[in-house]
Amino acid sequence: xxxxxxxxxxxxxxxxxxxxxxxxxxxxxxxxxxxxxxxxxxxxxxxxxxxxxxxxxxxxxxxxxxxxxxxxxxxxxxxxxxxxxxxxxxxxxxxxxxxxxxxxxxxxxxxxxxxxxxxxxxxxxxxxxxxxxxxxxxxxxxxxxxxxxxxxxxxxxxxxxxxxxxxxxxxxxxxxxxxxxxxxxxxxxxxxxxxxxxxxxxxxxxxxxxxxxxxxxxxxxxxxxxxxxxxxxxxxxxxxxxxxxxxxxxxxxxxxxxxxxxxxxxxxxxxxxxxxxxxxxxxxxxxxxxxxxxxxxxxxxxxxxxxxxxxxxxxxxxxxxxxxxxxxxxxxxxxxxxxxxxxxxxxxxxxxxxxxxxxxxxxxxxxxxxxxxxxxxxxxxxxxxxxxxxxxxxxxxxxxxxxxxxxxxxxxxxxxxxxxxxx
Amino acid sequence: xxxxxxxxxxxxxxxxxxxxxxxxxxxxxxxxxxxxxxxxxxxxxxxxxxxxxxxxxxxxxxxxxxxxxxxxxxxxxxxxxxxxxxxxxxxxxxxxxxxxxxxxxxxxxxxxxxxxxxxxxxxxxxxxxxxxxxxxxxxxxxxxxxxxxxxxxxxxxxxxxxxxxxxxxxxxxxxxxxxxxxxxxxxxxxxxxxxxxxxxxxxxxxxxxxxxxxxxxxxxxxxxxxxxxxxxxxxxxxxxxxxxxxxxxxxxxxxxxxxxxxxxxxx
Numbered sequence: 017x018x019x020x021x022x023x024x025x026x027x028x029x030x031x032x033x034x035x036x037x038x039x040x041x042x043x044x045x046x047x048x049x050x051x052x053x054x055x056x057x058x059x060x061x062x063x064x065x066x067x068x069x070x071x072x073x074x075x076x077x078x079x080x081x082x083x084x085x086x087x088x089x090x091x092x093x094x095x096x097x098x099x100x101x102x103x104x105x106x107x108x109x110x111x112x113x114x115x116x117x118x119x120x121x122x123x124x125x126x127x128x129x130x131x132x133x134x135x136x137x138x139x140x141x142x143x144x145x146x147x148x149x150x151x152x153x154x155x156x157x158x159x160x161x162x163x164x165x166x167x168x169x170x171x172x173x174x175x176x177x178x179x180x181x182x183x184x185x186x187x188x189x190x191x192x193x194x195x196x197x198x199x200x201x202x203x204x205x206x207x208x209x210x211x212x213x214x215x216x217x218x219x220x221x222x223x224x225x226x227x228x229x230x231x232x233x234x235x236x237x238x239x240x241x242x243x244x245x246x247x248x249x250x251x252x253x254x255x256x257x258x259x260x261x262x263x264x265x266x267x268x269x270x271x272x273x274x275x276x277x278x279x280x281x282x283x284x285x286x287x288x289x290x291x292x293x294x295x296x297x298x299x300x301x302x303x304x305x306x307x308x309x310x311x312x313x314x315x316x317x318x319x320x321x322x323x324x325x326x327x328x329x330x331x332x333x334x335x336x337x338x339x340x341x342x343x344x345x346x347x348x349x350x351x352x353x354x355x356x357x358x359x360x361x362x363x364x365x366x367x368x369x370x371x372x373x374x375x376x377x378x379x380x381x382x383x384x385x386x387x388x389x390x391x392x393x394x395x396x397x398x399x400x401x402x403x404x405x406x407x408x409x410x411x412x413x414x415x416x417x418x419x420x421x422x423x424x425x426x427x428x429x430x431x432x433x434x435x436x437x438x439x
Numbered sequence: 440x441x442x443x444x445x446x447x448x449x450x451x452x453x454x455x456x457x458x459x460x461x462x463x464x465x466x467x468x469x470x471x472x473x474x475x476x477x478x479x480x481x482x483x484x485x486x487x488x489x490x491x492x493x494x495x496x497x498x499x500x501x502x503x504x505x506x507x508x509x510x511x512x513x514x515x516x517x518x519x520x521x522x523x524x525x526x527x528x529x530x531x532x533x534x535x536x537x538x539x540x541x542x543x544x545x546x547x548x549x550x551x552x553x554x555x556x557x558x559x560x561x562x563x564x565x566x567x568x569x570x571x572x573x574x575x576x577x578x579x580x581x582x583x584x585x586x587x588x589x590x591x592x593x594x595x596x597x598x599x600x601x602x603x604x605x606x607x608x609x610x611x612x613x614x615x616x617x618x619x620x621x622x623x624x625x626x627x628x629x630x631x632x633x634x635x636x637x638x639x640x641x642x643x644x645x646x647x648x649x650x651x652x653x654x655x656x657x658x659x660x661x662x663x664x665x666x667x668x669x670x671x672x673x674x675x676x677x678x679x680x681x682x683x684x685x686x687x688x689x690x691x692x693x694x695x696x697x698x699x700x701x702x703x704x705x706x
Binding site for chain 2 (some may be wrong): 194310312
């Protein structure tokens with residue numbers, strides 16, 4: 017009985033081939049049933065996304081299971097099996113466990129840490145369950161993979177830092193302000209990216225939104241779309257004094273917001289920080305604005321720098337996540353193995369303890385004058401002998417199960433100690 | 440007995456400091472929980488040590504500067520635990536506990552000396568206790584300011600580094616700094632006033648030419664200025680943080696003077 021995963025992914029397979037193999041749900045049901053009907057695999061889950069097509073299964077003949085599964089998928093999708101054969105990878109046993117954990121944790125994704133994959137794995141598992149293709153082995157594997165994915169998300173920051181410019185801007189705002197709730201936003205100029213950033217801010221509770229545009233009609237239109245207020249262009253200075261975050265993206269050839277203007281705006285606003293997100297090229301906010309106390313000005317290049325730093329941070333966190341996955345694989349394997357050998361270890365202990373108690377009782381019956389010390393010594397010495405004898409067999413059993421072949425050992429132990437037939 | 444407990448407390452604080460720094464680097468939930476646990480354990484031992492010591496002495500354990508520093512460390516840990524809970528700044532320990540460690544080691548290393556006759560009066564104890572609570576709050580004020588300056592520098596430089604990812608938002612840090620200042624200032628003020636009044640009755644002069652008293656007045660003036668600046672508006676953020684560091688430097692100098700220069704507090 018071997019756990020295996022076989023498949024292809026974005027790592028080595030071009031998108032043309034992946035999209036031809038990707039399976040939709042009703043076809044997937046059919047495939048699950050057909051693959052199981054061959055009798056080669058006992059349990060099977062098919063994960064089919066735009067970045068990977070993978071078959072997870074339990075089989076007695078791993079090599080055959082893979083060709084059966086993919087021959088079927090290829091036939092269904094009209095793909096020549098010969099064309100994908102060299103692209104397929106297969107992992108068995110702990111390598112398969114590791115692969116499942118890494119995929120669910122988004123460590124094998126094209127964009128490491130992207131959140132969709134976990135949902136896709138969950139869907140694939142649920143579908144296989146509804147087709148009754150899941151048995152105890154895959155059930156154990158996938159539920160643990162979901163746990164590991166959750167652990168990776170909470171214990172590392174692999175999925176935490178923004179990898180798009182507009183989200184990076186929101187994240188920066190959250191490093192300046194404790195909360196974006198009730199923070200006033202000024203939107204100067206219209207542009208897709210600035211509107212997107214404004215929407216992200218609104219989602220985080222930013223309010224109210226002021227929209228300034230040279231074209232009054234455009235300002236009103238955008239204000240309606242964001243449930244904000246349109247402000248006439250010549251009231252820009254006054255608006256600056258009252259907002260916390262300003263997003264600019266006009267097509268103006270010269271900076272519209274100068275250091276002097278911001279300096280004046282600061283007078284009326286106490287010491288509240290002011291955050292400029294300047295997405296325009298050429299830039300709308302003078303670079304020198306950043307030198308003012310409590311004012312932070314990020315242009316498009318700065319935001320890209322932040323995104324780059326975030327990507328590096330994600331990569332660092334991914335290394336920690338890999339180590340975490342490695343530990344979880346070891347734990348999973350150990351538990352899997354122990355589950356098989358534990359009943360034998362328990363009955364072996366019980367058998368020896370039974371013998372020990374019987375002999376101690378007999379000996380003490382022959383020693384009616386024994387002092388409490390003597391009785392205690394007999395108890396102690398017999399217990400010590402039993403645990404010394406048990407030590408090596410128990411260790412061997414555990415080791416054999418971790419090595420993946422406990423069968424012969426279990427039978428040997430049962431025979432040697434007369435433990436009776438195993439269930 | 441009290442010595443053993445005090446050593447246990449220091450061991451607890453050493454573990455807590457190490458774990459808090461590890462949490463700052465690794466950002467692992469488990470490490471943070473262990474750090475909190477070690478802090479609490481150290482503080483519990485510290486509490487017991489102080490109680491036992493007070494019973495042994497038959498007076499509050501505030502008679503020598505060494506004892507007072509130990510109590511100050513105790514108050515700092517207490518405020519740190521509460522502040523971390525209230526503000527949600529989980530990296531606070533990494534910035535406060537090293538100071539606690541220095542304080543408690545220093546306190547243990549300072550030999551107990553005989554008491555001045557003036558220490559017999561009840562309100563001298565009140566003077567010391569209030570000043571200590573004030574100082575403890577300013578340790579937090581200082582830690583918050585250091586974190587603020589680190590984070591502010593990263594944000595101004597527009598190149599996120601290690602601290603950008605690890606430290607809380609500027610506003611949170613500014614509020615923490617301000618609250619610590621607002622908490623510490625009244626205690627320090629009343630504490631110093633009582634000290635001055637008792638100095639006048641004991642030695643006939645407000646400062647009695649005591650270096651510690653003079654330096655603590657300098658620190659008080661810095662904090663008073665910061666508070667006034669904040670209240671008048673426009674004095675938050677970086678400037679307030681710089682002054683918090685300055686004020687703390689004056690306090691450290693005050694304690695240093697008390698420990699090393701001869702004067703009425705030195706005993």
